[in-house]
Amino acid sequence: MTGTVLATAGQAFAKLNPRHLWRAPVIFVVWVGSVLTTGLAAVEPSVFSWSIAFWLWATVLFANAAEAVAEGRGKAQAASLRAAKRETTARRLRADGEEETVPGSELTIGDRVVVDAGQVIPGDGEVVEGVATVDESAITGESAPVIRESGGDRSAVTGGTTVLSDRIVVQITTMPGESFIDRMIALVEGAQRQKTPNEIALTILLTTLTIVFLVTVMALQPLAVYSGQAQPVVVLVALLVCLIPTTIGALLSAIGIAGMDRLVQRNVLAMSGRAVEAAGDVSTLLLDKTGTITFGNRRATELLSVGDGSAGDGAVGDGTDVHALPDAAYLSSLADSTPEGKSIVDLATTEYAVNGGRSAGVLVRDGAQFVEFSATTRMSGVDLPDGVRIRKGAASALHGWVEESGGSIPSAVRDIVDRISASGGTPLVVATRHGADPARVLGVVHLKDVVKPGMRERFEVLRRMGIRTVMITGDNALTAAAIAGEAGVDDFLAEATPEDKLRLIRREQEGGRLVAMTGDGTNDAPALAQADVGVAMNSGTSAAKEAGNMVDLDSDPTKLIEVVEIGKQLLITRGALTTFSIANDIAKYFAIIPAMFVTLFPGLAALNIMRLSSPQSAMLSAVIFNALIILALIPLALKGVHYTPASAAAMLRRNLLVYGVGGVIAPFIGIKVIDLAVSLLPGLG
Ligand SMILES: Nc1ncnc2c1ncn2[C@@H]1O[C@H](COP(=O)(O)OP(=O)(O)OP(=O)(O)O)[C@@H](O)[C@H]1O
Numbered sequence: 001m002t003g004t005v006l007a008t009a010g011q012a013f014a015k016l017n018p019r020h021l022w023r024a025p026v027i028f029v030v031w032v033g034s035v036l037t038t039g040l041a042a043v044e045p046s047v048f049s050w051s052i053a054f055w056l057w058a059t060v061l062f063a064n065a066a067e068a069v070a071e072g073r074g075k076a077q078a079a080s081l082r083a084a085k086r087e088t089t090a091r092r093l094r095a096d097g098e099e100e101t102v103p104g105s106e107l108t109i110g111d112r113v114v115v116d117a118g119q120v121i122p123g124d125g126e127v128v129e130g131v132a133t134v135d136e137s138a139i140t141g142e143s144a145p146v147i148r149e150s151g152g153d154r155s156a157v158t159g160g161t162t163v164l165s166d167r168i169v170v171q172i173t174t175m176p177g178e179s180f181i182d183r184m185i186a187l188v189e190g191a192q193r194q195k196t197p198n199e200i201a202l203t204i205l206l207t208t209l210t211i212v213f214l215v216t217v218m219a220l221q222p223l224a225v226y227s228g229q230a231q232p233v234v235v236l237v238a239l240l241v242c243l244i245p246t247t248i249g250a251l252l253s254a255i256g257i258a259g260m261d262r263l264v265q266r267n268v269l270a271m272s273g274r275a276v277e278a279a280g281d282v283s284t285l286l287l288d289k290t291g292t293i294t295f296g297n298r299r300a301t302e303l304l305s306v307g308d309g310s311a312g313d314g315a316v317g318d319g320t321d322v323h324a325l326p327d328a329a330y331l332s333s334l335a336d337s338t339p340e341g342k343s344i345v346d347l348a349t350t351e352y353a354v355n356g357g358r359s360a361g362v363l364v365r366d367g368a369q370f371v372e373f374s375a376t377t378r379m380s381g382v383d384l385p386d387g388v389r390i391r392k393g394a395a396s397a398l399h400g401w402v403e404e405s406g407g408s409i410p411s412a413v414r415d416i417v418d419r420i421s422a423s424g425g426t427p428l429v430v431a432t433r434h435g436a437d438p439a440r441v442l443g444v445v446h447l448k449d450v451v452k453p454g455m456r457e458r459f460e461v462l463r464r465m466g467i468r469t470v471m472i473t474g475d476n477a478l479t480a481a482a483i484a485g486e487a488g489v490d491d492f493l494a495e496a497t498p499e500d501k502l503r504l505i506r507r508e509q510e511g512g513r514l515v516a517m518t519g520d521g522t523n524d525a526p527a528l529a530q531a532d533v534g535v536a537m538n539s540g541t542s543a544a545k546e547a548g549n550m551v552d553l554d555s556d557p558t559k560l561i562e563v564v565e566i567g568k569q570l571l572i573t574r575g576a577l578t579t580f581s582i583a584n585d586i587a588k589y590f591a592i593i594p595a596m597f598v599t600l601f602p603g604l605a606a607l608n609i610m611r612l613s614s615p616q617s618a619m620l621s622a623v624i625f626n627a628l629i630i631l632a633l634i635p636l637a638l639k640g641v642h643y644t645p646a647s648a649a650a651m652l653r654r655n656l657l658v659y660g661v662g663g664v665i666a667p668f669i670g671i672k673v674i675d676l677a678v679s680l681l682p683g684l685g
């Protein structure tokens with residue numbers, strides 16, 4: 001405890017460097033005042049001027065301490081990340097295929113390195129060969145191993161994580177010093193913290209106020225001289241410091257750092273403070289259906305056959321009858337790596353007695369060609385060597401495929417599709433086509449997914465915050481409507497392609513509204529980049545992580561709700577403390593000015609409601625109060641003001657009341673109490 005206090009104090013002194021202080025203009029003015037009053041006190045010493053000098057330095061130090069405490073919390077995190085970044089040696093592959101051992105810090109983009117079980121991955125990259133389980137706890141704090149493999153959406157690996165099993169070849173994708181861990185360290189340490197647009201706007205406002213008060217205070221002097229009572233410079237400096245918005249000026253940077261830190265505590269890394277702020281202003285939240293609102297392990301539960309009898313419902317023992325639904329569904333899913341595809345293979349072999357002995361590899365060797373699922377085509381399948389093509393996919397996509405071949409969709413299929421959709425399930429229509437014959441629908445796979453518990457409540461919270469939730473899904477409109485109704489979202493977009501998502505975001509943004517979006521696939525990258533707040537899942541592709549401006553290490557899509565709350569709390573905290581600070585200064589104006597000039601203008605006595613001991617005691621008490629209030633508000637700046645979900649307008653009203661009125665009253669009480677103590681000092685009574 002004393003250790004941290006000493007460390008904080010040390011940093012507070014280190015931050016007295018004017019080049020650092022320049023970033024906070026209000027505090028910089030106080031620093032100039034401190035230097036000036038110290039010089040004047042040395043030339044013409046008095047208890048009063050030394051006391052003022054002392055408390056002005058205290059004001060600057062308290063401001064520095066606020067920032068140091070805020071940064072201190074990130075430093076602990078940075079230390080554990082540094083441990084993960086320990087110097088590694090890499091087994092680099094030379095052009096001739098031979099291995100050479102080099103320090104990890106020498107790797108550059110394009111290098112290929114071999115990593116075996118038990119070894120630390122020396123840099124960020126993509127797996128280009130092999131499959132391995134990887135322990136990413138060094139960066140995520142999560143001990144469960146994850147699978148990383150070449151090709152597909154799970155190929156990105158992070159330097160500093162450990163391979164647990166097998167051997168992979170990784171192609172390095174970042175320059176030394178620019179890796180994910182490097183960026184994380186810089187982020188949590190605040191080293192790279194840039195002022196956000198809102199902070200810049202507020203700093204300009206505070207600087208303007210400071211200049212206004214500077215001119216006001218300077219204008220007082222000729223007036224005082226004219227009246228035959230020139231004020232000492234120490235008094236003018238003290239008056240200036242009391243009037244300028246020092247409280248918010250001192251706490252502004254700490255509030256920003258603490259906001260980023262609160263995100264880090266929840267395992268979310270914001271690549272910019274701007275994104276955190278934007279999160280607080282978000283008016284539309286776009287959420288994927290599958291995996292975000294539902295559990296995402298959409299599983300096949302039933303195969304429903306239709307047709308002319310050759311496609312019978314049930315066992316197809318010989319396993320070669322591609323004109324029967326279970327077998328066709330099975331064959332078209334053999335190479336389908338999506339959870340849906342895998343669950344179809346499971347269901348067909350366990351419940352429908354399909355011969356599960358065939359492998360994708362053997363089929364390919366015999367000339368079969370698999371068609372991978374894509375969100376754009378919304379179907380997948382296989383072209384067998386004997387000219388039979390099998391496709392499965394969304395009803396609308398399959399309708400297109402069947403009709404193009406001259407086939408037609410039996411009404412029984414439409415009925416089944418509608419029935420499954422209305423229950424919130426996802427129907428996958430399965431069809432085959434022999435050579436140039438018209439395609440024929442064999443039946444429908446029923447995929448079931450479950451809405452996560454508590455969704456309705458979470459969306460209710462968002463609604464109270466004034467945020468509209470829109471579910472986007474590649475599924476058909478009926479399924480989408482059923483799930484949207486169950487989950488309680490405000491709106492939905494069905495049969496959405498990646499381009500549709502992008503268009504929806506642009507449309508939402510048109511009126512200047514801010515949009516948040518969460519995603520993990522390469523498909524989501526354009527939408528993530530376009531959104532004002534794009535949260536990429538850590539498990540996602542590096543394209544998605546590059547495109548977004550936040551990464552969720554837990555890969556939990558509903559984390560966005562917390563991100564928005566943290567952003568809102570940041571904005572409200574800043575607003576509340578700004579209100580408090582300015583209200584405070586105005587109150588001080590009325591507390592000090594009458595005391596200062598009462599001998600000059602006896603009429604002011606009527607305003608001197610505080611009955612302070614003497615003009616000097618009044619000045620000093622105000623300066624002390626001004627310094628102590630910074631110290632008192634550091635905890636609030638770090639923790640954030642109490643936050644309850646409510647509309648922005650309601651929140652603003654409440655805060656103006658609490659912090660505005662509080663800000664007006666506090667100095668009257670505080671300065672009076674301090675004045676009682678200060679008046680005991682020699683010469684100030
Ligand atoms: N493996 C698959 N093979 C064939 N078709 C599929 C497969 N997986 C999904 N589909 C079909 O493609 C549609 C779009 O899937 P996609 O994954 O793009 O969206 P989604 O998962 O329904 O929604 P979300 O945007 O929430 O992920 C699905 O509704 C389904 O009809």
Ligand SMILES: [K+]
Nearest residue numbers: 241242244246
């Ligand atoms: K002030």
Ligand SMILES: [Mg+2]
Nearest residue numbers: 288290291474
């Ligand atoms: Mg999906």
